[in-house]
Amino acid sequence: MKKVIKIIAVVFVMFLLVFEFASPLILAPTAGFFIDPSSSTSGQYIIDANDNEYIESSTNISFQRIELDGAYHTEGASVADINNDGLMDIATGHYWYEAPSWTRHTIRAPLQDAVGIPKLSDYVKIYIESGGEKDIWSKAYPLAFFSFHDDVNKDGWVDVIAVDITSAGIWWLENPQGAQGEWPQHKIMDFSRNESPIFADLLGTGKPQVITGAAESADASGKLYAIEFPESGGFNIHTIEADNEGRNTGATLPTHGLGMGDINGDGLQDIVFGSGEGFLDKDGNPAERQSYDEGGWYEQQISAQGVLSWKWHIIDPMVSLSQIQVIDVNGDGKDDLISGMGHGRGLFWWEQMGNDQWKAHLIDDTYTQPHATEMADIDGDGVGDIITGKTPLAHMGLKDPDEYGTPYLYWYKIVKSENGEPRFERHLVDDNVGVGRQVSVVDINNDGLLDIASGTRHGVHIFLQERE
Ligand SMILES: [Ca+2]
Ligand SMILES: [Ca+2]
Numbered sequence: 001m002k003k004v005i006k007i008i009a010v011v012f013v014m015f016l017l018v019f020e021f022a023s024p025l026i027l028a029p030t031a032g033f034f035i036d037p038s039s040s041t042s043g044q045y046i047i048d049a050n051d052n053e054y055i056e057s058s059t060n061i062s063f064q065r066i067e068l069d070g071a072y073h074t075e076g077a078s079v080a081d082i083n084n085d086g087l088m089d090i091a092t093g094h095y096w097y098e099a100p101s102w103t104r105h106t107i108r109a110p111l112q113d114a115v116g117i118p119k120l121s122d123y124v125k126i127y128i129e130s131g132g133e134k135d136i137w138s139k140a141y142p143l144a145f146f147s148f149h150d151d152v153n154k155d156g157w158v159d160v161i162a163v164d165i166t167s168a169g170i171w172w173l174e175n176p177q178g179a180q181g182e183w184p185q186h187k188i189m190d191f192s193r194n195e196s197p198i199f200a201d202l203l204g205t206g207k208p209q210v211i212t213g214a215a216e217s218a219d220a221s222g223k224l225y226a227i228e229f230p231e232s233g234g235f236n237i238h239t240i241e242a243d244n245e246g247r248n249t250g251a252t253l254p255t256h257g258l259g260m261g262d263i264n265g266d267g268l269q270d271i272v273f274g275s276g277e278g279f280l281d282k283d284g285n286p287a288e289r290q291s292y293d294e295g296g297w298y299e300q301q302i303s304a305q306g307v308l309s310w311k312w313h314i315i316d317p318m319v320s321l322s323q324i325q326v327i328d329v330n331g332d333g334k335d336d337l338i339s340g341m342g343h344g345r346g347l348f349w350w351e352q353m354g355n356d357q358w359k360a361h362l363i364d365d366t367y368t369q370p371h372a373t374e375m376a377d378i379d380g381d382g383v384g385d386i387i388t389g390k391t392p393l394a395h396m397g398l399k400d401p402d403e404y405g406t407p408y409l410y411w412y413k414i415v416k417s418e419n420g421e422p423r424f425e426r427h428l429v430d431d432n433v434g435v436g437r438q439v440s441v442v443d444i445n446n447d448g449l450l451d452i453a454s455g456t457r458h459g460v461h462i463f464l465q466e467r468e
């Protein structure tokens with residue numbers, strides 16, 4: 001009997017050691033146990049479409065991958081000339097990487113407990129530190145998700161505007177004019193509530209604003225805001241949603257999916273958004289369908305007296321999306337939408353049919369969790385291309401379909417098929433790191449060709465475009 005107890009004890013200790021030092025070995029199989037690969041995060045809601053509208057095609061465009069950082073500190077990366085030397089650098093909410101050698105400099109040190117995959121000691125530490133209150137979910141991602149750039153204090157040095165992981169803050173981080181060490185941090189809002197904020201000129205000021213969901217308290221439903229950085233310096237917060245709406249985020253859960261475009265063609269930019277992540281209340285229990293489960297768009301209206309208001313239109317269903325790109329896919333004069341299921345399967349486009357009717361088309365469902373999209377003219381033909389890919393371990397390997405699958409990074413070119421229907425030429429950029437929550441497409445090395453910057457669980461990488 002003692003022997004049996006000994007064996008059990010040894011096996012248990014072995015299990016704990018594997019959990020501590022090789023968590024993926026324990027966690028990877030659980031993804032398969034609980035997930036229906038055809039379902040969205042909650043298993044309740046997915047667009048049923050099997051007709052992929054992408055085609056494989058060859059191109060003279062390739063990309064050279066360069067690793068700037070092999071560690072996991074961020075779910076996004078952005079591009080700006082941080083040190084004013086005329087060379088574009090790469091930034092995240094924690095570090096910047098100086099061109100051309102990509103030396104890493106600290107902006108804001110990552111929290112020690114921002115881990116990639118929960119280990120046994122993470123669970124224990126977090127449980128003890130919180131007095132038994134918190135679980136791993138509050139700590140298992142880095143703070144840094146999204147970074148944007150403007151010279152907020154007008155001192156001639158570009159600053160970082162960081163939209164942190166949901167329920168963390170929105171900050172502007174003040175460039176110390178070349179000095180080393182952590183940058184001064186200035187809070188803009190306390191509770192970010194969106195996993196696809198965008199930086200675009202919604203208000204027609206001539207400069208982009210940060211458009212994001214956010215909340216004024218920990219328990220409040222979020223609303224949609226435009227954070228403006230005026231020429232006079234500082235920032236102004238504009239509320240887009242009325243107090244009683246809160247459609248752009250559900251309870252304390254993050255909303256996914258934001259985009260901007262002139263949906264109704266009246267010359268005013270409108271804002272389009274996905275639903276809440278979907279269908280769990282803040283305690284993680286299945287929730288009744290709520291208004292915030294509906295995607296839609298806010299029509300910008302300006303009255304004869306100059307009063308700005310936002311009229312809501314439902315687009316249903318658009319669940320748990322990444323950034324939404326607005327472009328006229330089929331050339332009928334009406335803008336359409338392109339986005340991916342951030343925590344599910346499929347990159348889609350929604351065709352604007354008129355009378356507020358939208359038709360979903362599946363572009364590509366051969367991989368899951370396209371949790372970041374961007375639109376940019378990769379091949380220089382004057383038409384926007386879509387850049388997206390798979391977010392590795394988008395829910396830490398615990399609940400999304402195929403979280404451990406190959407982390408593809410693709411660009412898609414919109415073309416017309418022989419019968420005149422739009423098709424998407426798919427081109428592989430890389431299959432080693434994927435995308436996080438923010439992928440940036442900018443000419444990084446100033447050779448006239450657009451490059452890509454990505455921050456994921458596999459580190460921070462750039463992809464430099466090359467032509468044959
Ligand atoms: Ca530079
Ligand atoms: Ca500045």
Ligand SMILES: [Ca+2]
Pocket residue numbers: 261262263264265266267268269270299300
């Ligand atoms: Ca409009």
Ligand SMILES: [Ca+2]
Pocket residue numbers: 327328329330331332333334335336351352
């Ligand atoms: Ca169209």
